[in-house]
Amino acid sequence: MNGLMSRLFTIARAEWQLWLRQRLALGALLVFALLLVATSLVTALKASQEHHERTHQQAAAEASFLSQPDRHPHRMVxxxxxVFRIPAPLSMIDPGVDSVTGQSMFLEGHQQNTAMFADARASAELGGFENLTTxxxxxxxxxxxxxxxxxxxIIREREDNTLAPLLAQGMTGIQLFAAKWMALAGLSLALLLPLAIMGAIxxxxxxxxxxxxxxxxxxxxxVLVWCSLILLVSTCVRSRSIALGILTLCWLAAALIVPRIAVESASSAVPAPSKLETDINMQAELRTVGDGHNADSPNFQQLRANLLAQYDVTRVEDxxxxxxxxVAQSAEAGLTEVMNRHAEExxxxEAAQARFAASFGWLSPVLTVSAGSRALAATDLATHHRFLREAEAVRFDFVQGLNRVHAEQLAYRDDINRNRDRQASRRTRMSADNWKVLDEFSFEPAAAGERIANASTPAAMLLAWLLMLTAIGILAARRMQP
Amino acid sequence: MTATTGELEFLAKDRAALLWLGIALLVASLSVFLGLREVGAQRTVLGALVENDRAEREVLTGLHQDWGSVAYYTFHLTYDLPSDFAFAALGTRDTAPWKHRVRALALEGQIYETDADNPDFALIGRFDFAFAASMLVPLLLILLLHDLRSRERTAGRYELLSATSASAGSPWFARAALRVGALLLCLIVPLLIGGLLAATSASKLALASLVVTLHIGFWWGVCAAIDRLCWSSPVNLTALIGIWLALASIVPATIKGSVEAAVPLPDGGTIMLTQREAVNDAWDLPKSATMEPFIERHPEWAEYAEISESFEWKWYYAFQQVGDQVAEPLSNAYREGRIKRDRLAGRLAWLSPPALVERTLQGIAGTSMTDSIAYEQRVRDFHSTLRHYYYPRLFRDEAVSDASLRERPEFSAMNK
Incomplete structure (x- = not known):
């Protein structure tokens, strides 16, 4: 067994030495390495700069909220x-949807805003492959x-007429396949070294x-999936030219065509209304909750009656x-319930669309690995949704905190007379200490365990691809003839 | 004539070539079909939105008795209709907004809201004709042409073929020309059919066809140049794919990086913060701090600028406007920076034919960055007419009437 392994290893090593001698292979390797290093540096620098900037902006936003002077609490609403979304450390490898989703969001009373200032809206448009990342x-x-x-x-051995002697020396087709696979896999894994370094950083x-x-x-x-595919084609096809054509076609389909077809299919199979459509459609629903600025609105009759009964008084003044x-509290809770229901829908x-698109991973390992990579790097759709949900929780908490101050500390009589004169207006100013209802926001991606669980489906799909292609390759290699 | 027929027969028997041509036809047809579907869907969405938006405004009519509340609660839909060629290049429509709702409050707080699709989609990109023509077609052409000579050389027929033809190179030229022509047909025919279905103007279709033809011509030249080096087919193909990779991705990425480094933009968050601080500070400042800069911009309301109550709507809208005025330098810098980036990228795109083709097709389709910025400007203009509609009513303290409401401006889409 040991002797076999060393024989296989000898063949693999011969292959590596050959690549180092061939100018084409060596040139391609060098160009790739250069591209990889340059891209990695740019991606990592950008991520670290954004991390720094947004951490700073978040702190500044919190400081400016807390430093607001005494005023009417509804003014603070x-x-x-x-809130700013601080990029996860692994986004230096895969920035994922970060560049197309906005990174900052304005939180205020009575409405949910979208995330703003996506990079994609301000960047140079150059055909679709200009956003190179590691x-x-x-x-x-x-x-x-x-x-x-x-x-x-394997074709080369055939074309150079060295396949027959190899097989005649007692080497089986499977052994040759295994040795060549080792050679290619060894190189592929070595090329993952920069990725490993970035992972460590x-x-x-x-x-x-x-x-x-x-x-x-x-x-x-x-990369092992691709090794097996390449070996399979190299085993089955008799001419290098045809093998290269077939593999290029596979790449074209897997890398360029299938992912976009998946997007188109998902968008037609699972239509999702835009936020604007939802916003307009929920207006009627929001009106049944009522406008919290208008305490006299009939929408709050019930609340008035309940409160009067609860405190056993006859006038709201008492x-x-x-x-x-x-009213502000009750309206905010009502509006938020409606808005959250629609946002969750x-x-x-969107998650269903992503799942639908992911099923095309059975046609394209590129689509599969990119979904898994985004999930692990915490730059996927699920993480974006998590950001939206956490931002909403912060919004609701501080708005209701301020409304509580409004309800419990600000006298009703002062409140309704606030526009009468300067003195009256001054009485409605609440102490700035109350602004501490604002929680510190620091966005944390899901725990590693959860992200790994999310990436387990893509990983399983890749494993299935690998096993299938390797098995077919071995079957083809078993019948290998010179 | 017989030579051409012979070449046609040869092509008919070349199964690999037929496969690449078939894929080209499939890809082009599919992209046109999907583009038409997407544009149709966008039109349907807009149709429904326009209807709902109008209905929503009608519900509000009569609900509010003062102009301040009317202006505060009434939203207006603005939108950017897809052009008759948008099906071929969806362009920035998947990241930049093409529908937007605004009201008469400070615009800087509203204009950057983005109602985008699923971010996964924008990340991967749409399968439109521009993508097929700029990215996929060069690869298919490379696959078609890379081994025209080298295959014959490998088969040992090269010398014979060259010697028997009248002039050197001509059999190769005819053979390549036939393949290039066929590939062109596979692209242009679906595009023209799509154009007919979308009632695209003939000049746009002609221009787009010219762009695609020139692009294919460029890659034919590249293939011919590599072919002359007399390498083996695999080396040819590897080198050509390397060139494709460089021109389609590495050069554009470098251009993008340099353009963004050369033209820095003010941070978006700062624009928002500036505007918000200005609007909110106004509450605590003396009324004159708002009214003076406002009157500077709108001297026609000088005689109405006296604010005597602690809250008046005209003052409220004045400080909304002043908030925009304070953020204006930043906001202009942001817009001009984007225009400058786009212009620079457009000039540098000549270094990358695929990027140039994509940009040109987007330009023809009205879906480029320029168009998206132009739409943003139309939203600004509309917002400004909305303000000018409300100001006289607010400042003269007019009563809300149906007749007056009927004069309120409505956003009208521009047909491209």
């Missing part, structure tokens, strides 16, 4: 607050490199070690709480 280089271009240097692994900056390791594992699985504040539809 409209003053609002900003992840993209691995997903799209590493397979091309492997195809270029690996398609001839990310881990040192606070990424979960488990998630960093998982992302490297995922890409290892992915309530121990500020009725206007109570929308997010559920």
């Amino acid at each position: 409209h003053y609002g607050h900003y 992840a993209l280089v691995y997903q799209l271009f590493l397979p091309l490199l492997l195809i270029a240097i690996g398609h001839g692994l 990310a881990a040192s900056q606070g990424a979960a070690v488990l998630a960093s390791a998982a992302i490297i594992g995922l890409y290892a699985l992915y 309530l121990p709480v500020n009725f206007r504040g109570m 929308r997010m559920a539809l």
Whole structure:
């Protein structure tokens, strides 16, 4: 057994030495390495700069909220607050949807805003492949490199008439396949080294070690899928030219065509209304909740009656709480319930679209690895939704906190007379100490365990691809003839 | 004539070539079909939105008795209709908004809201004709042409073929020309059918066809140049794919990086914060701090600028406007920076034919960055007419009437 392994290893090593001598292979390797290093540096620098900037902006936004002077608490509801999404450490490998989703969001009373200032809206438009990232280089271009240097692994032996002697020396087709596979796989895994380094840097900056390791594992699985495919084609096809044509076609389909077809199919199979459509359609529903600025609105008759009964008084002026504040609280809760229901519906539809598109992973390992990679890097749709939900929780908490101050600390009589004169207006100013109802916001991606669970389906799909292609390859190799 | 027929017969027997041509036809047809479907869907959405938006405004009519509340509660839909060629290049329509609702409050707080689709979709991109023509077609052409000579050389027929033809190179030229022509047909025919279905103007279709033809011509030249180096087919193909990779991705990525470094933009968050601080500070400042800069911009309301109550709607809308005025330098810098980036990228795109084709097709389709910025400007203009409609009513303290409401401006889409 040991003798066999060393024989296989000898063949693999011969292959490596050959690649180092061939100018084409060596040139391609060098160009790829250069591209990878350059892209990685740019991606990592950008991520670290954004991390720095947004951390700073978040702190500034909190400081400016807390430093607001004494004023009517409802003014603070409209003053609002900003939250920024600080990129996860692993986004230096895969920035995912971060560039197309906005990174900052304005939180205020009575409405849910969208995330704003997506990079994509301000960046130069250059055809669709200008957003090179480390992840993209691995997903799209590493397979091309492997195809270029690996398609001839077995065909070359055939074309050079060295296959017959090899088989005659007692080497079986499967052994040759295994040796060549080792050669290509060895090279592929070596090319993952820059990824491993970035994973380690990310881990040192606070990424979960488990998630960093998982992302490297995922890409290892992915490149092995391509190794097996390349070996399979090299075993079955008799001419290098045809093998290269077939592999290029596979790449074209897997990298360029299927992912976009998946998007088109998902968008027609699972139609999701835009936020604007939802906003307009829920207006009628929001009106049944009522406008919290107008305490006299018939929508709050019931609330008035309940409060009067609860405190056993006959006029709102005699309530121990500020009725206007109570209305603001009740209206905010009602509006938020409606808005959240619609937001959740929308997010559920988007998640369903993503799942539908992911099923095309059975046709394209590129689509599969990119979904898994985004999930692990915490730059996927689910993480974006998590950001939206957490931002909403912050919004609701501070708005209701301020409304509570409005209801419990601000006298009703002062409140309704606030516009009478300067003195009256001054009486409605609440102490700035109350602004501490604002919670500190620091967005944390889901725990590594949860992200790994999310990435387990793509990983399983890749494993299935790998096993299937390797099995077919071995079957083909068993019947290998000179 | 017989030579051409011979070449046609040869092509008919070349199964690999037929496969690439078939894929080209399939890809082009599919992209046109999907583009038409997407544009149809966008029109349907807009049709429904326009209807709902109008109905929503009708519900509000009569609900509010003062102009301040009317202006506060009434939203207006603005939108950017897809052009008759948008099906071929959806362009920025998947990341930039093409529908937007505004009201007469400070615009800087509203204009950057983005009602985008599923971000996964925008990340991966749409399968439109521009993508097929700029990215996929060069690869298919490479696959078609890379081994025209080298295959014959491998088969040992090269010398014979070259020697028997009248002039050197001509059999190769005819053979390549036939394949290039066939590929062009596979692209243009679906595009023209799509154009007929979408009632696209002939000039746009002609221009787009010219762009596609030139692009294919460029890649034919590249293939011919590599072919002359007399390498083996696999080396040819590897080199050509390398060139494709460089021109389609590495060069554009470098251009993008340099353009963004050369033209920095003010941070979006800062624009928002500036505007918000200005609007909110107004509450605590003396009324004159708002009214003076407002009157500077709108001297026609000078005699109505006296604010005597602690809250008046005209003052409220004045500080909304002043908030925009304070953020204006930043906002202009942001817009001009984007225009400058786009212009620079447009010039540098000549270094990358695929990017140039994509941009040109987007330009013809009215879906480029320029068009998206132009739409933003139309939203600004509409918002400004809305303000000018409300100001006289607010400042003269007019009563809300149906007749006056009927004069309120409505956004009208521009047909492209």
